[in-house]
Amino acid sequence: MSETIEQLAEGFWRITGEVRIGGVVDIGTQCSLVRLASGNFVFLDSYTLPATVRQQVDPLTEGGEKIEAILNLHPFHTLHCEWMHSAYPDAALYGTARHIAKFPDLPWQDTRCEEVALHESYNEDFAFSVPRGVPLVCDDESVHFSSVLALHRASGTLHVDDTLVYLEKGFPLSMLPMTGRLDFHPTLAKALQQRADAADDFRQWAIDLGIDWAGTKRIAAAHNAVLELDEEAFPLLIGEALGRVKPVLDKHRAEFG
Numbered sequence: 001m002s003e004t005i006e007q008l009a010e011g012f013w014r015i016t017g018e019v020r021i022g023g024v025v026d027i028g029t030q031c032s033l034v035r036l037a038s039g040n041f042v043f044l045d046s047y048t049l050p051a052t053v054r055q056q057v058d059p060l061t062e063g064g065e066k067i068e069a070i071l072n073l074h075p076f077h078t079l080h081c082e083w084m085h086s087a088y089p090d091a092a093l094y095g096t097a098r099h100i101a102k103f104p105d106l107p108w109q110d111t112r113c114e115e116v117a118l119h120e121s122y123n124e125d126f127a128f129s130v131p132r133g134v135p136l137v138c139d140d141e142s143v144h145f146s147s148v149l150a151l152h153r154a155s156g157t158l159h160v161d162d163t164l165v166y167l168e169k170g171f172p173l174s175m176l177p178m179t180g181r182l183d184f185h186p187t188l189a190k191a192l193q194q195r196a197d198a199a200d201d202f203r204q205w206a207i208d209l210g211i212d213w214a215g216t217k218r219i220a221a222a223h224n225a226v227l228e229l230d231e232e233a234f235p236l237l238i239g240e241a242l243g244r245v246k247p248v249l250d251k252h253r254a255e256f257g
């Protein structure tokens with residue numbers, strides 16, 4: 001996957017990047033640049049922008065001066081936080097509890113990305129959602145299920161890392177059942193909290209997400225593709241994804257119910 005910037009909608013640009021597992025297989029990553037109603041900009045997530053991408057970001061943002069904040073939304077996507085801050089030191093730096101713990105020397109804002117106070121301060125431009133029934137940061141560091149999902153209201157673009165997965169892969173990976181469809185991240189079973197109501201809480205969160213964000217027009221998913229949606233398709237796709245994890249939720253209920 002190459003490092004590119006693509007305008008997905010009015011006021012919304014997605015930057016695709018590279019992440020190599022074990023230095024070999026590139027699973028891709030993303031960050032997004034969004035123009036606010038005020039005319040200022042924010043980054044959703046961090047990425048070390050190559051010169052070719054920066055050449056496009058700079059004229060949009062008056063050389064970066066109009067970038068007011070960097071919102072790091074996935075607790076385990078941390079590789080590029082330091083670079084992003086060094087490139088845009090005047091942008092207010094926000095992260096989740098894990099970002100702050102991992103880089104205590106960076107000048108983080110007091111409000112964390114998972115907190116309602118942050119969501120309210122950007123309410124004009126974004127809706128945010130944090131999954132229920134799962135912790136935002138799992139003790140098992142290999143479980144990257146949860147994140148803060150962000151819906152850019154003006155363009156109907158949903159920026160999501162890991163929690164929702166949409167893959168488009170060439171042959172032969174295109175033969176796998178999980179390519180070309182929207183699913184929850186495969187670590188759901190490990191992520192669910194070990195309590196009786198966790199499966200029900202997760203299910204209700206997903207249903208609410210489908211209803212509340214029914215107008216979503218496209219989904220930018222970190223690893224690796226953008227899914228353009230038909231009108232009102234989002235609740236159906238969430239319902240189908242929920243149907244496919246029913247065995248996971250049933251098993252959890254049987255174990256902890």
Ligand SMILES: [Fe+2]
Pocket residue numbers: 077144161162222223
């Ligand atoms: Fe990820």
